[in-house]
Amino acid sequence: MDxxxxxxxxxxxxxxxxxxxxxxxxxxxxxxGLLFTVMTRGVQFRxxxxxxxxxxRSREGGEGISSFQALxxxxxxxxxxxxLAGVAVAIYFGGPGAVFWMWMTAVVGMSTSFVESTLAQAYxxxxxxxxxxxxxAYYIERGLGSRWLATAFSVCLIIxxxxxxNSVQANSIALAMEQxxxxxxxxxxxxxxxxxxxxxxxxxxxxxxxxxxxxPLMAVLYxxxxxxxxxxxxxxxxxxxxTILRSAFGIEQAAGGAVGYAVAQAMMQGIKRGLFSxxxxxxxxxxAAATASTKPNHPAAQGFIQMLGVFLDTxxxxxxxxxxxxxxxxxxxxxxxPNGIQLTQAALSxxxxxxxxxxxxxxILLFAFTSVIANYSYGESNIEYLAGPRRARTVxxxxxxxVLAMVxxxxxxxxxxxxxxxxxxxxxxxxxxxxxxxxxSPLAVALFKDYDRQxxxxxxxxxxxRRFPKLAGKxxxxxWPERDASLAADTPKSGKAN
Numbered sequence: 101m102d103x104x105x106x107x108x109x110x111x112x113x114x115x116x117x118x119x120x121x122x123x124x125x126x127x128x129x130x131x132x133g134l135l136f137t138v139m140t141r142g143v144q145f146r147x148x149x150x151x152x153x154x155x156x157r158s159r160e161g162g163e164g165i166s167s168f169q170a171l172x173x174x175x176x177x178x179x180x181x182x183x184l185a186g187v188a189v190a191i192y193f194g195g196p197g198a199v200f201w202m203w204m205t206a207v208v209g210m211s212t213s214f215v216e217s218t219l220a221q222a223y224x225x226x227x228x229x230x231x232x233x234x235x236x237a238y239y240i241e242r243g244l245g246s247r248w249l250a251t252a253f254s255v256c257l258i259i260x261x262x263x264x265x266n267s268v269q270a271n272s273i274a275l276a277m278e279q280x281x282x283x284x285x286x287x288x289x290x291x292x293x294x295x296x297x298x299x300x301x302x303x304x305x306x307x308x309x310x311x312x313x314x315x316p317l318m319a320v321l322y323x324x325x326x327x328x329x330x331x332x333x334x335x336x337x338x339x340x341x342x343t344i345l346r347s348a349f350g351i352e353q354a355a356g357g358a359v360g361y362a363v364a365q366a367m368m369q370g371i372k373r374g375l376f377s378x379x380x381x382x383x384x385x386x387x388a389a390a391t392a393s394t395k396p397n398h399p400a401a402q403g404f405i406q407m408l409g410v411f412l413d414t415x416x417x418x419x420x421x422x423x424x425x426x427x428x429x430x431x432x433x434x435x436x437x438p439n440g441i442q443l444t445q446a447a448l449s450x451x452x453x454x455x456x457x458x459x460x461x462x463x464i465l466l467f468a469f470t471s472v473i474a475n476y477s478y479g480e481s482n483i484e485y486l487a488g489p490r491r492a493r494t495v496x497x498x499x500x501x502x503v504l505a506m507v508x509x510x511x512x513x514x515x516x517x518x519x520x521x522x523x524x525x526x527x528x529x530x531x532x533x534x535x536x537x538x539x540x541s542p543l544a545v546a547l548f549k550d551y552d553r554q555x556x557x558x559x560x561x562x563x564x565x566r567r568f569p570k571l572a573g574k575x576x577x578x579x580w581p582e583r584d585a586s587l588a589a590d591t592p593k594s595g596k597a598n
Contacts (some may be wrong), residue, residue, distance in 0.1 A: 113520045120527035125197070125318030126371055127292060130380045133208030133209030135538075136215050139545050144210035144407060145166065148407035150555075151408040160395040164230040167405045168220060169308035170392035173477060174385040174406060176470035177261070178413040179319065181272045182377045183465040184464060187421040188443040189578040194369025197347030199317045199422040201370025201378075206414035210407045210459070215544040216537050217406035220386035222547060222563075222571065226578035231304055235478075236486045236533045237534050242574045243540045249532060253383065254482035256529035258499075261384060262479025264522030269468040269475070274511040280461035289511025291502050300476050300500055304391060311470055318466040325459065326420030329451045333427045340426045343579055348413075377418055378410040383533030388479040397564065398563040400551035403544075410481025424448050478504050543570055 137144065158168035190198040215235070221243045224234030237257075240250040270292055299306050330337060348370075350363040353356040378386055385406055392400040421444060428447040447454035480496055487495040537544070546568060554561040566582055567576045 109315065110520065111523050116524045117520060117527065120524065121372070125527055125534075126375065127369075128531070129212070130205070130371065131213045132381055132534055132538060133205075133210075135574040136211035137208055137540060139541060140211055140214070140548055142211075143214055143548065144207060144411075146405060147407075151404045154395075154401060155408060157395050164232070164393040165305060165308045165391045167392045167394055167402060169312045170388045170402065170490040171290055171409055173308050173391070173474050174313035174388040174409050175315050175412065176375065177318070177384060177388070177474035178317070178379050178409060179479065180269060180471040181393075181464055182373070183413070183417050183467065184421055184444050184460060185272075186373045186450055188425060190369040190373035191422065191425055192443060194366040195347045196344045196422075196426050197349070198370035198373065199344050199419070199426070200348035201367045202374035202418060202422075203370075203415060205371045205374030206378055206380075206410055206418075209378050209414075209531050210410045211374070211383040213378075213385060213410045213535070214400075214403040214407045214548075215541055216381065216386045216533065217389035218399045218403035218544045218547050219537060219540055220390040221392070221394065221402045222580075224390040224579050225576040229303075229305075232391050232393070232579055233481050233484060233537070235387035235481055235485075236529075236536060238390070239386075239481055239540060240532070240536045243543070244536060247551075249536070251486065252598050253529050253532045253536075254486050256525040256532070257383065257482050258479045258486075259388075260522045260525040260529065261475040262482070263498065263502060264525070266472050266475050267506040268522070269471045270312030270507045270510035271513075273465050273468045277465065280458050285512045289508045292472070292507050292511060295469075296472060296507060297504060299473050300480075300503065304477050304480065307395050307473050308391070311474060314466060316471050318463065318470070319412070322417065322463055323420050325448075325452075326340075326423055328347050329424050329427065329448070336427050339422065343426060344422075351452075356557060365379050365427055374414055374418070378414045378496070380410050381534055381537070382530045382531075384477040384478055386533075387481045388474070388480075396551075396561045398477065398547075398551050398554075398561040400547050400561070402466060403548070424451065429453075436449055461523060479503070506584075543568065546570075 154167070155171075158171065159166050178437045187199075187202070194201075219239045220234045220236070223239040224232040225238065227233050227480060237250040240253060242245050266320075270289065273292065274288040277283040277288045278285055299310055348366055349361070350366075364466045375381075389402045392402050392405075393406075425443060425447040428450050428563060445457040445460045450456075452459075479499060483491045483496055483499045550563075550567060551561045563580060564582060565571050565580050
């Protein structure tokens with residue numbers, strides 16, 4: 101009976117994942133990204149340079165959480181084992197052309213990230229400790245007036261990011277440490293729990309500070325190694341780029357008559373892995389975006405910063421992994437090669453020797469560890485939303501213990517059925533979030549135009565809720581106090597959008 105129920109549960113979860121991820125969500129995510137790109141007239145292109153201008157002053161956050169810390173937290177969750185293993189899987193099943201479609205997914209996803217992060221900032225609430233809380237649950241309830249839908253989103257996020265995915269990341273760390281250094285998984289689990297405990301019990305500020313230190317370091321080290329590999333194989337780089345483009349459009353497969361299938365596989369694998377990696381539209385990153393004290397003091401400012409996160413995750417870090425694999429030669433990118441993380445390890449080792457595999461193990465440790473603490477922070481925001489102010493402290497304490505338990509369990513065992521259910525939960529939260537941001541997108545565009553108007557007038561943009569009738573009674577006055585619009589005119593701002 102138990103076995104039959106387990107098989108039935110697994111079959112239902114698998115069918116649900118196939119429907120959501122195979123037939124609905126991918127098309128909805130891409131469609132929404134294209135729509136937002138049109139509505140903002142290509143914000144990711146016109147404001148590309150402006151993202152980096154804001155990044156230069158993103159550490160200005162007072163005693164709260166700065167824009168840079170919020171970006172680091174969202175990158176900590178985005179940049180995980182998927183940037184190493186996920187890219188390899190896409191190339192393994194979809195060919196080198198999958199990388200091109202991964203790039204395209206990131207380009208349209210940047211506009212989606214801008215919209216959801218801008219909304220998260222607009223509807224954020226003051227937490228009373230010089231930090232803020234917000235995200236899809238908050239803009240669904242405050243913006244759409246739907247408490248039940250916001251509750252459903254929060255529950256799905258807590259299951260997926262707060263609990264199950266932390267088990268997945270811990271399992272990846274344990275396997276990498278066992279393979280590279282022969283450390284027993286139970287020892288890895290104990291060490292992880294010992295390191296994670298003080299960080300998550302320190303709250304969101306503690307997590308933001310750790311992410312601010314580790315994420316830039318791990319990204320720079322990994323990119324530096326990728327650049328070394330590219331430099332060592334510079335003559336082969338043009339050929340690798342052409343391989344990606346020919347494979348993306350089926351030119352290499354034309355002779356065999358399998359163009360349609362090859363292009364479909366490259367598109368599906370590239371789009372799917374790109375979405376999994378950068379999380380644009382999933383509703384996860386807005387939880388980090390809402391915590392920031394933005395400079396300039398406008399919701400759209402964090403939208404630009406989080407848009408940069410999608411660019412860095414997919415167009416930079418995932419591309420680095422793809423370069424390491426594809427430059428290794430056709431055998432590394434074919435079906436005869438090892439799958440997943442083994443493919444990345446084998447490719448890097450072919451360039452730099454056996455220590456390349458050890459470097460990947462360390463990279464997995466850093467990438468997955470920061471994902472654990474960032475995923476926890478997403479869950480905490482939604483736990484507090486569900487529990488309310490009176491019960492939040494007790495419920496958050498229980499949640500912290502549950503997260504530590506999942507980290508330990510994940511280190512010593514593989515819970516594939518739970519992972520499948522987590523994928524289903526993530527799919528459901530993404531569907532809910534996409535419906536919400538599509539309905540609220542006119543407000544996000546209005547906020548963007550308000551920012552753009554002030555910037556082009558040569559002043560530093562400031563947010564005054566009174567300019568937006570749709571926000572009347574829906575904005576926390578402690579998070580966004582009303583301002584005299586003339587204050588903006590007193591603050592000169594040099595430089596235009598680009």
